[in-house]
Amino acid sequence: MILERNSQVNDQRKKIHPHKFTLWVALGSIIMMFAGLTSAYIVKRNMGGWTGFPFPRAFWYSSAVILVSSLTVQMSLRAFRDREMQKYRNLITVTAVLGLLFVFLQWLGFRSIWNSGITLHGSGAGQFLYVIAGLHAVHVLAGVVALIVMFIRAYSARIRSYDSTPVELMSTYWHFVDLLWLYLFIFFMSIN
Amino acid sequence: MSNEATLHGHPEVTTHDVHLDEHGVHHHKETFITKYVFSQDHKMIAKQFLITGMVWAILGALMSVLFRLQLGYPDTTFPWLEDILGSKWAKGGHIQPEFYYALVTMHGTVLVFFVLTGGLSGTFANFLIPLQVGARDMASPFLNMLSYWFFFTASIVMLSSLFVESGPASGGWTTYVPLSALADASDGSRAGMDLWISSMALFVVSSLLGGLNYISTILNLRTKGMSMTRLPLTIWAILFTAILGVLSFPVLLSGLILLLFDRHAGTSFYLDKIFIASTQQALPNEGGSAILYQHLFWFLGHPEVYIIILPAMGLVSEVMAVNSRKPIFGYMAMVGSLFAICVLAFLVWAHHMFVTGLNPLLGSVFVLLTLLIAIPSAIKVFNWLTTLWRGNLRFTPGMLFAIGFVSMFISGGLTGIFLGNSTLDIQLHDTYFVIAHFHIVMGVSGMLGMFAGIYHWFPKMYGRYLNNTMAYIHFWVTFVGAYLIFWPMHYEGLAGMPRRYLTYSNWISFNQFADLNKFISTVAMVVFAVQLLFVFNFFYSIFKGRRVVSQNPWGSTTLEWTAPIRPGHGNWPGEIPEVHRWAYDYAKDGREFIPQTEPLGSNESAH
Numbered sequence: 050m051i052l053e054r055n056s057q058v059n060d061q062r063k064k065i066h067p068h069k070f071t072l073w074v075a076l077g078s079i080i081m082m083f084a085g086l087t088s089a090y091i092v093k094r095n096m097g098g099w100t101g102f103p104f105p106r107a108f109w110y111s112s113a114v115i116l117v118s119s120l121t122v123q124m125s126l127r128a129f130r131d132r133e134m135q136k137y138r139n140l141i142t143v144t145a146v147l148g149l150l151f152v153f154l155q156w157l158g159f160r161s162i163w164n165s166g167i168t169l170h171g172s173g174a175g176q177f178l179y180v181i182a183g184l185h186a187v188h189v190l191a192g193v194v195a196l197i198v199m200f201i202r203a204y205s206a207r208i209r210s211y212d213s214t215p216v217e218l219m220s221t222y223w224h225f226v227d228l229l230w231l232y233l234f235i236f237f238m239s240i241n
Numbered sequence: 242m243s244n245e246a247t248l249h250g251h252p253e254v255t256t257h258d259v260h261l262d263e264h265g266v267h268h269h270k271e272t273f274i275t276k277y278v279f280s281q282d283h284k285m286i287a288k289q290f291l292i293t294g295m296v297w298a299i300l301g302a303l304m305s306v307l308f309r310l311q312l313g314y315p316d317t318t319f320p321w322l323e324d325i326l327g328s329k330w331a332k333g334g335h336i337q338p339e340f341y342y343a344l345v346t347m348h349g350t351v352l353v354f355f356v357l358t359g360g361l362s363g364t365f366a367n368f369l370i371p372l373q374v375g376a377r378d379m380a381s382p383f384l385n386m387l388s389y390w391f392f393f394t395a396s397i398v399m400l401s402s403l404f405v406e407s408g409p410a411s412g413g414w415t416t417y418v419p420l421s422a423l424a425d426a427s428d429g430s431r432a433g434m435d436l437w438i439s440s441m442a443l444f445v446v447s448s449l450l451g452g453l454n455y456i457s458t459i460l461n462l463r464t465k466g467m468s469m470t471r472l473p474l475t476i477w478a479i480l481f482t483a484i485l486g487v488l489s490f491p492v493l494l495s496g497l498i499l500l501l502f503d504r505h506a507g508t509s510f511y512l513d514k515i516f517i518a519s520t521q522q523a524l525p526n527e528g529g530s531a532i533l534y535q536h537l538f539w540f541l542g543h544p545e546v547y548i549i550i551l552p553a554m555g556l557v558s559e560v561m562a563v564n565s566r567k568p569i570f571g572y573m574a575m576v577g578s579l580f581a582i583c584v585l586a587f588l589v590w591a592h593h594m595f596v597t598g599l600n601p602l603l604g605s606v607f608v609l610l611t612l613l614i615a616i617p618s619a620i621k622v623f624n625w626l627t628t629l630w631r632g633n634l635r636f637t638p639g640m641l642f643a644i645g646f647v648s649m650f651i652s653g654g655l656t657g658i659f660l661g662n663s664t665l666d667i668q669l670h671d672t673y674f675v676i677a678h679f680h681i682v683m684g685v686s687g688m689l690g691m692f693a694g695i696y697h698w699f700p701k702m703y704g705r706y707l708n709n710t711m712a713y714i715h716f717w718v719t720f721v722g723a724y725l726i727f728w729p730m731h732y733e734g735l736a737g738m739p740r741r742y743l744t745y746s747n748w749i750s751f752n753q754f755a756d757l758n759k760f761i762s763t764v765a766m767v768v769f770a771v772q773l774l775f776v777f778n779f780f781y782s783i784f785k786g787r788r789v790v791s792q793n794p795w796g797s798t799t800l801e802w803t804a805p806i807r808p809g810h811g812n813w814p815g816e817i818p819e820v821h822r823w824a825y826d827y828a829k830d831g832r833e834f835i836p837q838t839e840p841l842g843s844n845e846s847a848h
Contacts, residue, residue: 067462074453092533180499
């Protein structure tokens with residue numbers, strides 16, 4: 050039945066894969082969440098009692114790391130399409146490790162802000178940063194979990210898949226969290 | 242059957258027919274668990290949403306009966322209330338203030354989110370989308386199943402909040418800060434509020450999973466020939482509803498996350514310079530903005546009312562065209578007005594905040610945008626009336642509820658024009674006028690639209706009819722009763738009677754309404770009793786109702802009536818039907834109706 054539907058999608062209508070489309074809509078939804086938070090930040094900034102925070106150097110490193118991880122996830126997609134499975138497995142492993150490294154660097158950044166005396170008590174940029182960048186890190190971690198699932202699948206002998214859709218979904222999501230961080234990075238750097 | 246199968250679709254399958262024998266008919270093994278509990282069949286998920294929504298509707302309505310008891314008979318004691326609810330909530334047979342606030346809060350939360358969003362969209366989006374667009378199931382049946390179970394978990398968490406010692410959330414369904422952020426400010430802001438937030442977070446996840454699926458199914462899985470302009474209006478309405486939900490619910494989640502931090506982590510996003518009387522303490526929080534919460538809340542909260550009303554509009558349009566035996570009047574105008582409402586929904590949220598000290602200039606912009614909604618609304622009403630006009634009306638229960646919807650929508654819509662004006666709102670804000678307005682235009686209309694849908698599609702859901710006698714009693718008592726309950730509230734509101742008050746006996750000016758309140762409460766109880774009659778009818782008819790014997794009992798053009806009377810998982814045995822015409826070919830070429838699957842005749846041009 051599903052196969053028939055797939056053939057219906059792929060051959061009759063020549064449309065985007067429904068799962069890809071679903072992902073794009075979901076990304077729109079995540080964008081709205083962060084748009085809500087960052088516009089709350091802007092509204093709040095124009096009120097009294099606003100305090101800034103020292104911009105940590107760790108965020109520069111984490112930005113570089115997540116940019117590189119976007120590159121590796123793209124390369125893993127190409128490797129999968131070329132059926133170079135060993136290379137594919139290596140590249141998604143590297144991507145997952147870079148994702149974890151990113152979260153670690155974010156944590157270092159949070160710690161340096163925290164040590165400068167900006168805790169959760171207050172209502173300034175720092176508190177917003179903890180919440181917003183924290184939520185972003187949760188989204189990255191969700192991506193890492195998805196990568197681990199794909200990694201296990203790639204090693205499982207029983208499932209032999211030639212469909213690149215899951216890998217494409219993964220790379221789209223990964224590029225998205227990358228871009229989302231770059232937006233937040235520029236946002237926090239310029240409006241602090 | 243599983244998600245994986247879709248993800249790893251075999252590329253060697255190239256044509257429809259090759260796999261017909263294996264996949265067209267469904268003989269996969271179904272256990273009780275996979276068929277009735279963790280089902281991935283959109284029809285079963287729809288029924289799960291419907292029945293969960295019905296349980297919530299009974300509970301939510303029961304809450305309103307309890308607080309109407311207090312409002313109608315403030316001086317009478319009801320010892321049985323203390324027997325049932327205990328001495329904390331109903332000491333001496335009187336509903337206690339904390340309990341009253343808890344009741345109105347939970348009534349709002351339950352009805353708005355769990356009944357008219359989860360119950361309404363969940364039921365009809367799941368049931369109708371695959372059947373009416375011609376798909377085997379949703380784009381992702383697995384996510385769809387998750388959507389229900391998140392809804393179920395949210396329901397359990399919300400329900401459990403009724404039983405915690407400090408009581409459920411009681412700061413109103415909008416959970417405005419600072420009340421909702423400070424446990425010391427009110428009992429309802431303790432554990433009950435945390436459960437409220439958790440439940441709503443789960444509910445948002447459920448809505449998003451559902452909404453994503455609805456959108457991608459409608460846009461990607463339509464059968465051959467089913468262009469967007471051939472879709473029934475139900476599907477258009479559900480599409481716009483899903484878009485609204487997907488774009489606005491995440492913002493509510495953002496607001497609630499910040500609220501959670503303010504409650505437990507000591508941040509001051511919303512809190513500023515507060516002295517709590519009960520503990521005689523000044524709080525250290527500084528710099529927060531309570532208005533910020535209102536912005537975030539109403540950015541969802543306003544689209545939310547359209548999330549409720551749009552599916553009802555879609556159901557009504559379809560039921561009305563079928564039972565008028567006429568094409569819907571102004572199909573493209575109907576779609577266009579749905580789109581216009583969908584866009585405006587995001588641009589009017591501040592009309593809930595006219596009295597928060599909003600900049601008057603900004604306020605006037607929101608007045609303008611709010612009043613603009615009257616245009617698409619009026620287009621829709623005009624088109625419904627012209628659909629009825631000189632139609633060959635069949636007054637089935639579904640049709641009566643559809644006509645009742647239009648009546649309610651007009652009555653409630655007119656008072657919206659009053660409330661949309663920022664100057665009038667100074668007098669009317671937080672009075673019974675507002676209660677009357679949104680109950681009529683959103684609550685009752687939403688319910689009537691939902692009933693229209695249930696009566697119309699029950700034969701498709703269960704292969705049996707609902708009992709007509711009970712249905713007509715249900716309709717007339719509900720319809721007349723709803724007007725009797727809410728119409729008088731306009732007068733109370735114009736006189737300045739504020740909402741959410743436990744008792745009005747201290748105000749001489751409101752004493753004139755004592756008898757009116759008694760009357761409203763009495764009618765509310767009668768209407769509640771009739772809803773129980775409907776519930777009885779519903780469950781009785783599932784097992785004992787008159788059997789449906791023909792595939793297309795209403796003589797309808799749409800695809801769901803080309804499926805078997807009790808369709809299996811996959812909806813159509815054999816190939817999915819191909820569509821050749823739009824959904825509204827009624828009374829055409831001397832024929833009563835022409836199904837969408839019928840190829841064009843030689844004298845017809847494509848629609």
